[in-house]
Amino acid sequence: MDSVSQKAARNSKKAAKHSSLPNLLFYGPPGTGKTSTILAAARELYGPELYRQRVLELNASDERGIQVVREKVKNFAQLTAAGTRPDGKPCPPFKIIILDEADSMTGAAQAALRRTMEKESRTTRFCLICNYVSRIIEPLTSRCSKFRFKPLANDIQQERLLEICGKENLKYSKEGIEALVRVSEGDLRKAITYLQSAARLNSERGITEQIIIEIAGVVPPKVIETLLQICYKGTFEKLEMAVKDLIDQGYAATNVLNQLHDAVIDEKLSDKQKSVITEKMAEVDKCLADGADEYLQLLSLCSVIMQQATQNT
Structure with missing residues (x-):
């Protein structure tokens, strides 16, 4: 487990001992253990017998409008919970509602959730999980203990x-x-x-x-290296053929763009040259997202790289 997961796990152990847990907000890139951490913490808190009764999980496949918050979430939050487990271990007297991908909730649903979170604080704890914390309204983030999950080492x-x-x-x-x-x-x-x-x-x-x-679906490193060598030492005619060959082989322009970015950053170019190239990359990325022609956009980018590279010669 990474350090964030360990920190969240330690909090859950303290919660089991002191019957206290704050509302949680886990945010960060996908695949970094956010959902796994809260599910493991919930199983540790309640054990296999009470887990289904005490934990409500709503994920991306569920509707996340205001009606769900008013009915399903509110009804579950209003139920009381005893503080004992069948195996005799300590059990917190509250339930947990897990809202996965909470950043996809509508603004009205988030506003309704704020009221429920405030009103049912004695019987329920919420764990919001999202990729972009900026899409969660401030009244919700201020009521949660925030944990940022970084990409795994x-x-x-x-x-x-x-x-x-x-x-x-x-x-x-x-x-x-x-x-x-x-x-x-x-x-x-x-x-x-x-x-x-x-x-x-x-x-x-x-x-x-x-x-x-x-x-x-990534582009082989040798292909990227060959393309850069043409940008540095080749002619524009060779560059046209190389870019056309890339597209004809079925490589995605976005993948080529990302790998070119990593390669250019490692090249022995001046900071000014790199800034010009990366600014062009940002423009190309936006154009590709808007549906522009992949061949023309890559050719435009590579011509800028060629222009900057010739300044070193």
Whole structure:
């Protein structure tokens, strides 16, 4: 577990001992353990016998309008809860309502939730889970203890993936696991999904770097390196052909853009040159999101990289 998960877990243990838990707000990128942390904490608090009675979980598949808050959430929050467990262990006298992806709730629903959270504070605790805390209204965030979940560190991801490979008896290479960690970008759920896909499609050869790159849809590093070399030393005609070849091979322009960004940042260019290139990348990213032509946008970006690179020669 990362440090944020450990901190949240420690809070739940204190809650079990002192029968006290604040309203919680977990926020951060997907696949970093937000939902898993609160579910594990709830099971520790209530045990398997009382878990279903004391915990209400609403996720992305549920309607999250004001009507759900007024009916389902409010009715569950009004129920009282005893402070004992069948196994004799201490049990807090409150219930937990988990609202996953709370940033997708409407403003009216969030306003109604604020009133319920305030009114039922003696019998119910809320845990809001979201990716973007800025989409939660201030009256809700001020009533919660906030925990920010960061993308998981590479060594934590690698340790978990190796554990899964060992339990599932999967063949793997060191480069394959490193590629999994690299393409998942701190999202353990994405890494496990890629691992599962690779195991099914390539069980005989095992988890290799090549199969991970193909499954993830990322552009091979050699292709990006070749494109940059043409930008630095080639002609515009060669650049046109290289970009056209990229698009014809089916590589997504957004993936090319992201990988070009990482490559350019590591290049030996001046800060001014990098700022010009990255500003152009931002414009291209916006145009691609608006549905612009991928070939023209990538060619425009690469021509700016070529223009900046020629200033060094």
